[in-house]
Amino acid sequence: MTTVLENLGARLRRCRGVLVDSNVLLDIATEDPKGGEWSARALAECAERTALIVNPIVYAEVSIGFRTIEALDAALPADFYEREGLPREAGFLAGKCFVQYRRRGGQRVSPLPDFYIEAHAAIEGLALLTRDGARYRSYFPTVEILGPE
Numbered sequence: 486m487t488t489v490l491e492n493l494g495a496r497l498r499r500c501r502g503v504l505v506d507s508n509v510l511l512d513i514a515t516e517d518p519k520g521g522e523w524s525a526r527a528l529a530e531c532a533e534r535t536a537l538i539v540n541p542i543v544y545a546e547v548s549i550g551f552r553t554i555e556a557l558d559a560a561l562p563a564d565f566y567e568r569e570g571l572p573r574e575a576g577f578l579a580g581k582c583f584v585q586y587r588r589r590g591g592q593r594v595s596p597l598p599d600f601y602i603e604a605h606a607a608i609e610g611l612a613l614l615t616r617d618g619a620r621y622r623s624y625f626p627t628v629e630i631l632g633p634e
Contacts (some may be wrong), residue, residue, distance in 0.1 A: 489526040490631050494534060497612055500629055502536035502567070504606045506615035507546035510539075514550050514560055520616050523633050531614055531631065538567045540605050542598045571605055578604040582624040603628060 490496070497503070505528065511517070512524035531537060539547075539561060551557040579600040586593070586600070599617075603625045606613045611628075613621065618632035 489523060489633075490530055493530055493631070496629050496631065497531075497535050499610070500535065500612040501610050502538045502612075503531045503614050503631065504538045504540065504602065504609075504611040505531075505543065505566070506602060506613060506617070507543045508616045509614050510543070510547045510561070511550060512616070514547070520633075524616065527614060527631065527633075531612075532565070535612075536567050537565060538569050538611060540569050540571055540602065542571070542601050542605075544568070546598065569605070569609070571601060572608050575601060575604040575608045578607060585624060600624070 508520070509524040509528060512520040513528065515521070517524070528537070544557070544561070547561065548554075548557050551560065579596050582600050582604065583591075583596040586597075599620065603613060603621045605611070606628045607625050612631050613628055614631045615621065616632055618630035618634055621628065621630055
């Protein structure tokens with residue numbers, strides 16, 4: 486299989502797992518014609534090498550595509566995806582990055598879920614599998630972003 490994520494093994498060496506962003510999971514669940522194939526292949530490559538992790542924010546974002554919690558849990562089986570809570574340090578870091586966002590002209594009035602997701606990856610030494618890496622790189626430069634760019 487041709488690798489979707491260049492030098493994945495080397496990129497994951499310093500990470501204890503991969504936090505999977507909701508856009509990747511929703512691409513797969515909805516068979517998105519634009520990102521579904523990339524997301525499925527990238528997720529499979531990561532699963533071969535390390536732990537896959539979802540946190541409560543990712544879980545909540547993905548839940549909108551499912552009618553019941555049982556259906557969501559079947560789509561995100563606990564033996565495939567580790568569940569982790571958000572450390573309070575991630576909340577603090579998300580807030581600090583949100584302040585930077587506002588100072589740079591950001592219009593939102595409360596911290597975005599993306600800041601919490603990325604702060605979780607930063608605090609816990611996780612890589613982030615996402616299709617939306619550009620925004621993350623400027624606020625969390627130490628996180629290994631696994632994306633199509």
